[in-house]
Amino acid sequence: MESHVRFWRVVLLAPPLxxxxxxxxxxxxxxxxxxxxxxxGFSADAAFVGLxxxxxxxxxxxxxxxxxxSAIWMAAALVLPTGAGLALALLxxxxxxxxxxxxxxxxxxxxxxxVVVGQIWIWxxxxxxxxxxxxxxxxxxxxxxxxxxxxxxxxxxxVIVAWSWQQTGLAMVIFLAGLTAIPRDLLEAAEVDxxxxxxxxxxxxxxxLRPATVVVIALSVINSLKGFDILYIMTGGGPxxxxxxxxxxxxxxxxxxxxxxxxxxxxxxxxxxTLTIIFVYFKELKKMDEIYE
Amino acid sequence: xxDVAIEAVTKTFGAVSIIKGVDLAIPTxxxxxxxxxxxxxxxxxLRMISGLESVSSGTIRIGDVDVTRRPPAExxxxxxxxxxxxxxxxxxSENMSFGLRMNGAPRxxxxxxxxxxxxxLQLEQLxxxxxxxxxxxxxxxxxxxxxxxxxxxxxxxxxPLSNLDASLRVQMRVEIARLHQEIGATMIYVTHDQVExxxxxxxxxxxxxxxxxxxxxxxxxxxxPANLFVAGFLGQPSMNILDACVHAxxxxxxxxxxxxxxxxxxxxxxxxxxxxxEPVKLGIRPDAIRLQPRGRGEMPADVExxxxxxxxxxxxLRLPGTPEAIIAKLEKSSGVRVGDACAIGFAVxxxxxxxxxxxxxxxxAHSA
Ligand SMILES: Nc1ncnc2c1ncn2[C@@H]1O[C@H](COP(=O)(O)OP(=O)(O)O)[C@@H](O)[C@H]1O
Ligand SMILES: [Mg+2]
Numbered sequence: 001m002e003s004h005v006r007f008w009r010v011v012l013l014a015p016p017l018x019x020x021x022x023x024x025x026x027x028x029x030x031x032x033x034x035x036x037x038x039x040x041g042f043s044a045d046a047a048f049v050g051l052x053x054x055x056x057x058x059x060x061x062x063x064x065x066x067x068x069x070s071a072i073w074m075a076a077a078l079v080l081p082t083g084a085g086l087a088l089a090l091l092x093x094x095x096x097x098x099x100x101x102x103x104x105x106x107x108x109x110x111x112x113x114x115v116v117v118g119q120i121w122i123w124x125x126x127x128x129x130x131x132x133x134x135x136x137x138x139x140x141x142x143x144x145x146x147x148x149x150x151x152x153x154x155x156x157x158x159v160i161v162a163w164s165w166q167q168t169g170l171a172m173v174i175f176l177a178g179l180t181a182i183p184r185d186l187l188e189a190a191e192v193d194x195x196x197x198x199x200x201x202x203x204x205x206x207x208x209l210r211p212a213t214v215v216v217i218a219l220s221v222i223n224s225l226k227g228f229d230i231l232y233i234m235t236g237g238g239p240x241x242x243x244x245x246x247x248x249x250x251x252x253x254x255x256x257x258x259x260x261x262x263x264x265x266x267x268x269x270x271x272x273x274t275l276t277i278i279f280v281y282f283k284e285l286k287k288m289d290e291i292y293e
Numbered sequence: 294x295x296d297v298a299i300e301a302v303t304k305t306f307g308a309v310s311i312i313k314g315v316d317l318a319i320p321t322x323x324x325x326x327x328x329x330x331x332x333x334x335x336x337x338x339l340r341m342i343s344g345l346e347s348v349s350s351g352t353i354r355i356g357d358v359d360v361t362r363r364p365p366a367e368x369x370x371x372x373x374x375x376x377x378x379x380x381x382x383x384x385x386s387e388n389m390s391f392g393l394r395m396n397g398a399p400r401x402x403x404x405x406x407x408x409x410x411x412x413x414l415q416l417e418q419l420x421x422x423x424x425x426x427x428x429x430x431x432x433x434x435x436x437x438x439x440x441x442x443x444x445x446x447x448x449x450x451x452x453p454l455s456n457l458d459a460s461l462r463v464q465m466r467v468e469i470a471r472l473h474q475e476i477g478a479t480m481i482y483v484t485h486d487q488v489e490x491x492x493x494x495x496x497x498x499x500x501x502x503x504x505x506x507x508x509x510x511x512x513x514x515x516x517x518p519a520n521l522f523v524a525g526f527l528g529q530p531s532m533n534i535l536d537a538c539v540h541a542x543x544x545x546x547x548x549x550x551x552x553x554x555x556x557x558x559x560x561x562x563x564x565x566x567x568x569x570x571e572p573v574k575l576g577i578r579p580d581a582i583r584l585q586p587r588g589r590g591e592m593p594a595d596v597e598x599x600x601x602x603x604x605x606x607x608x609x610l611r612l613p614g615t616p617e618a619i620i621a622k623l624e625k626s627s628g629v630r631v632g633d634a635c636a637i638g639f640a641v642x643x644x645x646x647x648x649x650x651x652x653x654x655x656x657x658a659h660s661a
Contacts, residue, residue, distance in 0.1 A: 185378035188345050193392030193443060194366030203395065207382045 028271070034264035041260035053265035063266070065241055066249035069156055073245050076157075077224035080164035082216050085171025086209075090201070092172070093179045103176065107169040114166065118233030121162035125149050152242035155235045159243055163230055167223060171216045178212025179205070211288055218281045225274055246270050294478050295356030295369070295446040296321045297342065302351035304337055304503075311337050313503040314351070319481065319496075324473050327483045328490035329500035330526070335483040338500070339449050342481065344368045355446055368447075371440035375452040377432045379424040379439075386411075386420040389438045403442075410438040413475060414468075430461045437472065448480040454489065466492060487527050491515070499523050521651045524576050530607060530620045532645070533582070535575040539567045545657060549646070551575060553612050555591030557641055562655035567648060576645035579607070579622035583638035584629060592637040594619065599631050610637060 035053055039046030057063050088106055092099040109117055124131045125148040136144040148158040182205065190200045206213075228247040231237065237248040244252070250270060254263025297319040304312035311334045319325045327335045340346035342353055344365035352361045360368040379388050386407050393403045411417045414434040424432055433453055440448055453469070454462045470493055473480055484490055490497050491511045499506040499514065499522070506526075507519040518524035524532045536552040547567055548558040557575075567573065587593055597618070598609040608629050610619045619637060623629055646654040 183376060183378065185374045185376045186380060188365075189372065189374060189378040189439070190391070190395075191345065192343050192365045192368075192370060192372045193395070193439075195392060195395040199395050203391070204380060208380075210382075 031264040031267045031271075034261050035268045036265075037261040038259075039261045039264075040258045041254065042258075046261065049261065053262050054269075056262065057265055057269060062241060062244065062249060066244045066246045069243060070245040070247075072156065073160065073163075073227070074221060074224045076160045077163060077167065077227065078217060078220050080160070081167035081171045081220055082213070084164065084168045085173075085216065086175050088168065088172045089175035089179055090205070093176060103172075106172050109166040110169045110173075112166070114227075114230040115233050117162060117166045118230045121158070121165070122149065122234055124162075125158050149235055150239055152240050155239060156243040159231055159234045162234065163224075163227055166230070167220065170219065170223075174212050174216050174219070175209060178209045182208050214281070214284055214288060218278075221277055221281075222274075225270075225277075246273075294321050296323075297447055297479065297481065298352075298354040299338075299342070300352045300354075302338070302341065302353060303349045304334070304341060304346065305349045311503050312341070312349075315500075315503075315505055317498060317505065317508070319479060321479055322477050324470075324480045324482065324493060324495045325498060326490040326494035326496070327481065327498045327500055328487055328526075329485065329506075331485050333500045334503045335485070335500055336451050339372075339451055339481060339483050342368070342447070343370045343372050343449050345372075369445055370447045370449050371443045371445035372449040372451065373433075373436045373440050373453045375455050377424070377436040377456075379432055379435055381424055384421050384423060385416060385427070385435050385438075388424065388435055389442050392439070392443055406442040406444070407438075410441040413441065413472065414438050429457050430465055433457065433465060434468075437469075441472075441476070446479065448478055450480065450482040452484055453482075454484075454486075462489075469493060488529065491527065497527075499526060501526075517653070517655075518576075518645065519653050521574060521576070521647050521653075524645060524647070524653070528578060530579050530622065532576045532578050533619050534647075535577065535617070535619075537573050537575045539569050539571045539573055541569050542567050547646075549573060549575065551592065553592065553615055553617065554637075555639075557639065557644065559641060559644065559646070560657040561646060562657055565646075565648075565654040567654065572649060574647040576647060577639060578643060579620045581640045581643035582610075582619065582621040582623075583640065584608070584621065584623065584627060585636045585638045587634045587636050591639075594635055594637050596629055596631055596633040596635065599629055601625070610635075 034046070036048060036050055037046040038049050038053075088102075092102055096102075112120075127133060127145050127147040127150075132148065133144045133146060136146075146154075148154050186204055186208075187200055190204055195203070225247070228245075228251070231243060231245060231248055232251075235243045237244040237252060241249075246266065247270065250263050250266040253259045253266060297317070299315055299317040299319075302312060302315045303310065315338060317325075327338060329335055337346060341348050342355075342360075344360060344363055344367070348361050352359060354360065355368055355370065358367075358369075380391065383391065389407050389410055390403045393406065407420075408417075411420060414437060416431070416434055416438055419427065419431060419435075424435065427435065433456075436453070450469075454465050457465060466489060469482075473493075482489075482493060494511055496508060497511055497514055498508050501522050507514055507523045509517075514523055514527055518527065518532075521534065525534065535554070537549045538552070540548040540550045540556055542548075542565075545560045545563055545565075546558065547561050547565065548556055550556050561567070592612065594610040594612050596608050597611050600607040604625055606623045606625055606627060606629055608621045608623055610621060611617070612619070621637075629635075642656075644656075646656070648654060
């Protein structure tokens, strides 16, 4: 009986474990392996270089640039969709007319692929006939021809706007679900006690939205770490690496400059950063279980 | 502390009329209970008093202030919800002090009031706990404490005991009665439970389908229900309602023939409007029924079911050859048994007479 159970456990768990091993663990182990070589990505020979790649990373100006951009990217991805999503959720939950329609509209971008979203915003930022410049021209009365995506000062931020626009719907939906879970009585009790709406938000709604907030923040961070395709479509990391993030930097070094060993080392650093963030997230999640049923 | 005056108040949700013209005056310090079946509009009326629900027409005044169009904060009421509505992320004392803190009350004053409420409700040992760590009864006490600390003009309770189990409900009922005695504030209490209404109220307001059926002291309503609805709603088990017919009416002297039963003569106040041949309903409380040996009594009956409640016995009686059942509440010493053939005797002074309009006809004292 006992061995029977064990047999089926093994049989049933084997396929997913095999897939996970083959497509996650193996490549992961491979990146660790390549990260201590000078492999170029296709040749048969690769020499062991020890921690040389890592030493190089921490002296590479492009890496520092990518780290700073990644930090900006992540901070923006954290703050903008979360804030906008929360504001929209509060607004739509307060029973404004047509809330259902607006929920769908704001959620729509999430259903689009990043490539499509990127293309939409390329058109919006297009210097000559893009929506943004057309609007600015109309508002100011002067011809406005700024190349948002082609200027180092604005490229990263333009992509951040596009990215936030897409991610806001997701945050909104999660916050809306969180709001629905707050009993109406709680806010009515506060209302009878003469607590102003803004104080209800800060003292009741936000604390009670903590579980939803943790989910939104975690998703924002994880998505922002994965947020490679929209950058690739809109700027490709340019101009002059001004919108390079770690993922973009890794891609460039590995596949454009044929430094697979160096690229793997960057991916290892990215992996460690991701792991740290996820670790913090789970600790936070556990703390919350102790407060809420 | 203030009185509450409700004048010609109505409430419609869309096209549906929920409160259909309510007039009420609740004097300062009174414990008023709104009672009625589920869905009759008790909560809606209470929420209109609190300001949480808008008033479709009519006026509501608390003390000297017309609060009809004011937001809840300006009414000076405090509300205790059926769900307790405690903030899960705050401790007991934070829950109780929340309203005061948010409105910038001085710290010392907040502490004094929370301490006072905790003493009244015996919550002193629990002040640092979270709601999650409390039992249902304790949670409800915190919810009441949150109302007390605000020193409201009027306390509003919406079925505060419905989520508690039976024994705790009785215990909390006593505590609420004690609370009212101790602080003497005006309280309006909503319940669908007629026992809560009878035991707690200075005055009961019976609501049905958005209208006031009758207002009066518990004893008033029990002894002199104004209509069939109130007669049937208050009292456990319910009043027996028997079909009957006016046999003869001569001024205030009226004789009534009970279907399958005796001819009863009684005296009704002038203006009863009953004429010979007119159908009426006779109401009789289960505890006003006497069982007699078959042959002696006026109305033969068989005992179908007997329920022993300890100090008393509930007997379900059937009139032979009819679908009518009558419930009697008897002394435990009555020795009634299933299958007994007996006869029903009425205590005539305790009979209630209702016309076809459902309204009670006033009995004159000493009528036989
Ligand atoms: N916001 C609302 N919109 C529409 N109908 C409502 C609303 N609130 C209550 N009602 C209706 O009003 C009636 C009375 O409700 P309520 O006052 O809660 O009854 P009670 O408290 O006596 O059980 C019910 O039929 C209920 O469905
Ligand atoms: Mg109700």
